[in-house]
């Protein structure tokens with residue numbers, strides 16, 4: 204696969220920036236993955252803060268370096284905090300990531316996801332079925348899992364990028380990213396990421412960290428996916444299964460460096 208050298212350079216720069224500046228990442232995320240997400244952010248060099256209550260989420264989003272809104276277990280308090288946080292992010296010019304976990308048929312989170320979509324997330328990140336559902340072109344997946352292929356989600360991703368004027372990232376064996384005009388594919392990662400919970404959710408948080416480290420939104424998102432999926436490859440080589448992979452993945456997020464990126468990144 205052809206590898207895009209400018210994107211490798213911007214990926215290495217963004218990783219260095221994340222480690223130098225330790226961006227403060229405000230997370231409103233689901234109760235399944237909250238600890239794993241905080242550990243993934245710490246491992247890559249960012250500073251997590253899980254601020255998901257009304258009265259705090261708005262002001263915090265104003266001053267944070269990046270914000271993640273993840274719809275995985277959207278309690279009433281979290282739902283109100285998400286709306287408050289989005290407004291805070293808008294007033295503070297804070298980049299924000301929307302992860303529309305398991306939308307489609309679920310009757311509470313789906314309209315909330317549409318409402319947030321229309322508030323122009325900097326990045327939407329999801330699996331193929333979530334992206335198709337958020338675009339209005341399909342019914343969603345099987346719970347948190349995709350039923351559609353990544354390539355089948357390309358028209359939905361393009362349409363969604365036009366709606367949001369932002370970046371859309373579809374995860375899977377080959378990740379697909381678009382800003383509506385450009386389409387990038389990243390063929391790194393390991394299937395063990397789908398055998399631990401939070402493999403997708405923590406990626407959304409890492410994207411929020413990288414958005415704080417690079418001005419070009421597409422390049423920042425490419426950098427986050429590349430660092431994350433190359434780290435997964437390094438971890439998989441040292442793992443005997445999902446349990447040891449989860450631990451090795453945190454070690455690899457902390458250790459992955461410019462040489463690993465140059466040797467392994469498959470960006471086209």
Ligand SMILES: Nc1ncnc2c1ncn2[C@@H]1O[C@H](COP(=O)(O)OP(=O)(O)O)[C@@H](O)[C@H]1O
Pocket residue numbers: 329330331347348349374375376377378391392393394396397401402403404406431432
């Ligand atoms: N078959 C696979 N091979 C390699 N990497 C994968 C595979 N499936 C998913 N990934 C990676 O796992 C991470 C989470 O993606 P995914 O499982 O699609 O998200 P979600 O958990 O939201 O459904 C992404 O970084 C993606 O690149």
Ligand SMILES: Cc1ncsc1CCOP(=O)(O)O
Pocket residue numbers: 233235236275276304347399400401402403404405
């Ligand atoms: C299992 C589960 N149920 C509600 S949220 C969640 C976590 C989903 O995590 P990911 O999308 O990263 O696999």
Ligand SMILES: [Mg+2]
Pocket residue numbers: 304305329330347403404
């Ligand atoms: Mg997910």
